[in-house]
Amino acid sequence: MRITALFSLLLVVVFGAFFxxxxxxxxxIKALPVEERTExxxxxxxxxxxxxxxxxxxxxxxxxxxxxxxxxxxxxVRFNAPSLEGVRKLDFEGISQDKEGDFYLVSESTSRVLRxxxxxxxxxxxxxxxxEEGRKKGLFQVNNGGLEGIAxxxxxxxxxxxxxxxxxxxxxxxxxxxxxxxxxxxxxxxxDPPYDRPADFSDLFLDGNRLYALMRADxxxxxxxxxxxxxxxxxxxSFGRTVHDPAYSYRDATYGKAEGLCMDQKRIYVILxxxxxSRTNNAEDTRPLFFIFRRP
Numbered sequence: 001m002r003i004t005a006l007f008s009l010l011l012v013v014v015f016g017a018f019f020x021x022x023x024x025x026x027x028x029i030k031a032l033p034v035e036e037r038t039e040x041x042x043x044x045x046x047x048x049x050x051x052x053x054x055x056x057x058x059x060x061x062x063x064x065x066x067x068x069x070x071x072x073x074x075x076x077v078r079f080n081a082p083s084l085e086g087v088r089k090l091d092f093e094g095i096s097q098d099k100e101g102d103f104y105l106v107s108e109s110t111s112r113v114l115r116x117x118x119x120x121x122x123x124x125x126x127x128x129x130x131x132e133e134g135r136k137k138g139l140f141q142v143n144n145g146g147l148e149g150i151a152x153x154x155x156x157x158x159x160x161x162x163x164x165x166x167x168x169x170x171x172x173x174x175x176x177x178x179x180x181x182x183x184x185x186x187x188x189x190x191x192d193p194p195y196d197r198p199a200d201f202s203d204l205f206l207d208g209n210r211l212y213a214l215m216r217a218d219x220x221x222x223x224x225x226x227x228x229x230x231x232x233x234x235x236x237x238s239f240g241r242t243v244h245d246p247a248y249s250y251r252d253a254t255y256g257k258a259e260g261l262c263m264d265q266k267r268i269y270v271i272l273x274x275x276x277x278s279r280t281n282n283a284e285d286t287r288p289l290f291f292i293f294r295r296p
């Protein structure tokens with residue numbers, strides 16, 4: 001009886017701690033202003049090199065270089081996407097790469113994925129418009145709430161996230177001429193929201209078989225696990241303390257600003273899109289910020 005009681009108590013403690021949902025606060029290693037007049041919207045890493053896409057530049061993939069006092073964006077490849085009827089702005093919101101080094105960009109305005117060869121010479125749309133599939137599960141119901149991030153499993157297999165109201169994850173696969181699309185509505189939070197903001201996703205990153213989601217509104221990162229019929233947060237890491245530090249905060253705190261996520265074995269990288277908002281401690285500084293955190 002004593003062993004049973006002890007075991008029961010242990011379960012209560014373990015599950016109580018899980019459902020208490022107190023996030024792990026990430027330890028900041030370095031915060032750097034981004035020296036480029038653009039608005040970062042997606043971030044990825046391959047072989048130690050960081051790449052950025054901007055939602056106000058339809059023709060450039062940038063490489064991010066870490067300097068002593070700043071993060072510098074330099075054009076890595078220029079490209080031209082195949083034209084789509086009636087589309088004037090592609091609004092790229094996420095970036096990922098496959099094992100061969102080709103890039104995959106997610107376009108919010110078209111709800112499609114664009115493949116860009118590693119040298120930028122070849123481009124093609126590799127998915128159809130995914131809005132119809134997403135709307136069947138309640139996604140894509142509001143303006144500016146479309147596709148926001150991408151994680152590339154392979155050149156034929158992607159995870160995509162719908163931003164907000166309602167947020168969700170889409171898995172897209174092709175095999176020959178066969179297309180498979182599965183959609184999960186992830187509107188439900190697994191913790192009490194720290195701010196009065198709609199639940200959202202702003203980027204995805206795949207590390208091996210672990211899928212991580214950047215949550216701008218909650219100012220954190222969650223490892224997502226497929227739990228029966230939905231993706232659910234398995235653990236949550238917060239960077240709220242950092243972005244509210246007067247040294248790094250912005251004047252407009254209505255919404256979160258984190259737009260890009262990637263990581264390696266030791267570090268987590270997050271880039272902000274501040275929409276030219278000025279810093280709390282310097283009204284003349286409107287640069288985005290790039291954070292490097294220690295990975296728990």
